[in-house]
Amino acid sequence: MxxxxxxxxxxxxxxxxxxxxxxxxxxxxxxxxxxxxxxxxxxxxxxxxxxxxxxxxxxxxxxxxxxxxxxxxxxxxxxxxxxxxxxxxxxxxxQRELVDAATRKTARLSPVADESSWIGRHAAFYSVPPLVMLQLACRRPPRCAADLHLSSDQEIRLAKMFATEPAAVRRMTFANVAQPSRRFIATRPTQVCTSCSPGHTEPEPILRSQLLGWRITCPLCGDPSGMPAVANSPFRQYRTAALRDEKLLDDEVERGIGTWTSPAEIARLLLMRRIPRPIPRESDLWRFRVLGAIIPDLDRVVGAQQENLPTPAKPILPLHMRPALLAGIAIVERAGPEMLRMLRGHMIGDNWVRFTDAAENIIARARR
Ligand SMILES: [Zn+2]
Structure with a gap:
C-alpha cells in the first residue's frame, strides 16, 4: 500500500x-x-x-x-x-479486440505439412504478439520451441479458434518431448530440405522438422539429396552409422523410446573436451572432443576449418558436422557400456570426474 x-x-x-x-x-x-x-x-x-x-x-x-x-x-x-x-x-x-477480430475473420491461413509456426504465422498476420494469440499465461517468453507448454484447455481453445482439432494443435508443438531431449530442439530452423521445401509465403512457415537438431535427412520426403551439406560432408563415409543413430534419436526425442541408453545423453558426453596424448600446445586444446577418440578425422577437420563445435549443453552441430556426431553415438550405442569406461582414459582433471560421473550414471541406469 x-x-x-x-x-x-x-x-x-x-x-x-x-x-x-x-x-x-x-x-x-x-x-x-x-x-x-x-x-x-x-x-x-x-x-x-x-x-x-x-x-x-x-x-x-x-x-x-x-x-x-x-x-x-x-x-x-x-x-x-x-x-x-x-x-x-x-x-x-x-489486444483483446485484435484476437477477437482474428477469430471472427474467416481468413485462416492454411497450415503447410509438418508446420510448427502456424499459430505464430497468424499472430504476425494479425500483428499481435504470438503469446497473446496463444493466450498463454506463461510469465517469460519460451526459450525454445519445446518450452511451449499447452494445457489441454488451451489446446481446445486454440483448436476452436482456428477451426481444427486439438490433436492437430498438439502436433505442431514439442510438448511431448521430455526435458533432457529438449536441448536437441533448435529455436530457429537449422536445415531446409531443397527437395520439398514449401513455396515462399509471407510470413514464411517454419516446419517442425527444421527445428530437429539431429536430422541429416528430411523426414517429409526422405530425399537424400535434399540436404547438400550432408551429401558433401567430410564425414559422408559414416553415413550408414549416422542414419542408424538419426533413427535412434528420432525414437528417443519424438517418441520416448530408448535403447539400453539415451542417445541424447551420449551426445553430451561425446562433446566434452578431451586431452589427447601427447598433450598438444595450449593454443590447440580447444579442438579436441571425446568424439574425436572415436571418429579419427574429427580433430583434423575441426582444426582445418577452425570451427569450434558447440558445447555439450547445446549439442546442435552444423549440418555438415552432424554425421560425425551421429556416427559416434551409434558406435557407442552398439559397443555398450564398456566403451564409455574406455573413453574415460581420454580425460584428465575435472573433466575426468565429470565424465566418469555422467558415464557411471548412464551405466547404472542401463542395468536397471
Ligand atoms: Zn524433403
Missing amino acids: RPTGIHLFGLRYWSAALSADVGRSDRRLLVKYDPRDLARIFVRRPSGNFVEARYADVTLPSITLHEALTARRTLLAKGRREVDTRAIVRTAMA
Missing part, C-alpha cells in the same frame, strides 16, 4: 474503507483476487477483515490477470518506463 492506493500487477486500486489505513506506512497487505476479473480485489485490513477495492479509475473495464501481464510486458518491451493502470487496461483491450 502506498499513499496513492494499492498497487498490484501495475494496476492501482482504491477503497474508501482503506483511506484510514493509507499513509500509516508503506507496507505489504494480504490481497485476494479472481484472475478472471481484476477490476476488483479484496484487501485485508489491519483489523483482519477483508474489504473490496476497485480500480482507482472506476470507468475502466475489467481485464483478466493474463491480459494484464501480457499488456504490461508489451508496454515494457516498447520501452515505456511508466506503466499505469490506464495504459495497461487500454493495451489489454486493444
Whole structure:
C-alpha cells in the first residue's frame, strides 16, 4: 500500500474503507483476487477483515490477470518506463479486440505439412504478439520451441479458434518431448530440405522438422539429396552409422523410446573436451572432443576449418558436422557400456570426474 492506493500487477486500486489505513506506512497487505476479473480485489485490513477495492479509475473495464501481464510486458518491451493502470487496461483491450477480430475473420491461413509456426504465422498476420494469440499465461517468453507448454484447455481453445482439432494443435508443438531431449530442439530452423521445401509465403512457415537438431535427412520426403551439406560432408563415409543413430534419436526425442541408453545423453558426453596424448600446445586444446577418440578425422577437420563445435549443453552441430556426431553415438550405442569406461582414459582433471560421473550414471541406469 502506498499513499496513492494499492498497487498490484501495475494496476492501482482504491477503497474508501482503506483511506484510514493509507499513509500509516508503506507496507505489504494480504490481497485476494479472481484472475478472471481484476477490476476488483479484496484487501485485508489491519483489523483482519477483508474489504473490496476497485480500480482507482472506476470507468475502466475489467481485464483478466493474463491480459494484464501480457499488456504490461508489451508496454515494457516498447520501452515505456511508466506503466499505469490506464495504459495497461487500454493495451489489454486493444489486444483483446485484435484476437477477437482474428477469430471472427474467416481468413485462416492454411497450415503447410509438418508446420510448427502456424499459430505464430497468424499472430504476425494479425500483428499481435504470438503469446497473446496463444493466450498463454506463461510469465517469460519460451526459450525454445519445446518450452511451449499447452494445457489441454488451451489446446481446445486454440483448436476452436482456428477451426481444427486439438490433436492437430498438439502436433505442431514439442510438448511431448521430455526435458533432457529438449536441448536437441533448435529455436530457429537449422536445415531446409531443397527437395520439398514449401513455396515462399509471407510470413514464411517454419516446419517442425527444421527445428530437429539431429536430422541429416528430411523426414517429409526422405530425399537424400535434399540436404547438400550432408551429401558433401567430410564425414559422408559414416553415413550408414549416422542414419542408424538419426533413427535412434528420432525414437528417443519424438517418441520416448530408448535403447539400453539415451542417445541424447551420449551426445553430451561425446562433446566434452578431451586431452589427447601427447598433450598438444595450449593454443590447440580447444579442438579436441571425446568424439574425436572415436571418429579419427574429427580433430583434423575441426582444426582445418577452425570451427569450434558447440558445447555439450547445446549439442546442435552444423549440418555438415552432424554425421560425425551421429556416427559416434551409434558406435557407442552398439559397443555398450564398456566403451564409455574406455573413453574415460581420454580425460584428465575435472573433466575426468565429470565424465566418469555422467558415464557411471548412464551405466547404472542401463542395468536397471
Ligand atoms: Zn524433403
